[in-house]
């Protein structure tokens with residue numbers, strides 16, 4: 001309404017030709033009201049999309065390659081994904097072989113000017129624990145899923161997330177110096193919030209230091225390390241089915257540690273986990289590793305904080321009576 005009014009007012013000064021041009025325009029350019037963002041950025045999956053959106057603000061157009069409902073662990077690229085990589089100037093990834101499909105896709109996109117930001121650069125990593133009681137056949141299957149030597153779930157530690165955001169900031173500043181100040185300001189605000197979140201979770205989980213929790217897949221070592229906890233898991237990647245040995249191992253952990261709950265994730269594939277919890281007489285709670293989300297949640301950088309607060313609350317409940 002007010003757009004129309006101001007438009008009519010301006011048109012009154014400048015005449016009918018302006019009215020036709022200017023008043024027809026707002027609807028088409030509604031998403032880029034603050035001016036056309038200069039930089040086209042493609043991200044891979046949820047946390048990377050949230051961090052990049054937070055830093056980009058109005059300076060860049062950010063689009064995710066993997067739909068929020070798909071797990072990055074088993075993502076299959078489509079021909080349409082090539083088009084978005086061809087048009088983009090920047091690609092932001094988590095790194096650490098989380099996006100195992102990516103190298104091939106980037107090569108096929110034939111976009112020699114594409115700047116790739118690896119947000120894991122400089123982050124201290126934890127090796128993948130693949131030495132559980134799996135037999136050789138299981139191992140072959142795991143490697144088929146593209147799990148690397150290093151555990152890639154660094155974003156679940158808020159302070160490693162700070163490093164990721166800073167790396168994304170530096171990459172965007174370099175790719176688009178015209179908006180350098182905006183990228184720096186946005187990153188500063190987001191990293192301050194991440195540090196605040198870390199302090200908050202640390203004090204909430206302090207009473208449970210040294211305790212063990214069991215997650216569905218192997219996503220929690222960075223979170224656990226940050227807060228002095230020990231993370232165990234049922235399977236390496238979410239698409240795997242647990243072997244009898246996996247179930248046995250988790251049963252023993254639950255007995256030894258007197259855990260009150262297993263931490264499921266809001267994703268398909270954990271039916272066996274629910275059955276196991278029932279057998280063991282413990283509750284199922286949720287720890288969301290943020291590998292998937294709704295479309296809506298993927299648009300809001302604040303989703304990271306909402307999900308992590310929920311995770312900390314659920315974990316506290318799992319440790320309590």
Ligand SMILES: [Zn+2]
Pocket residue numbers: 073153217218219237238289291
């Ligand atoms: Zn994962």
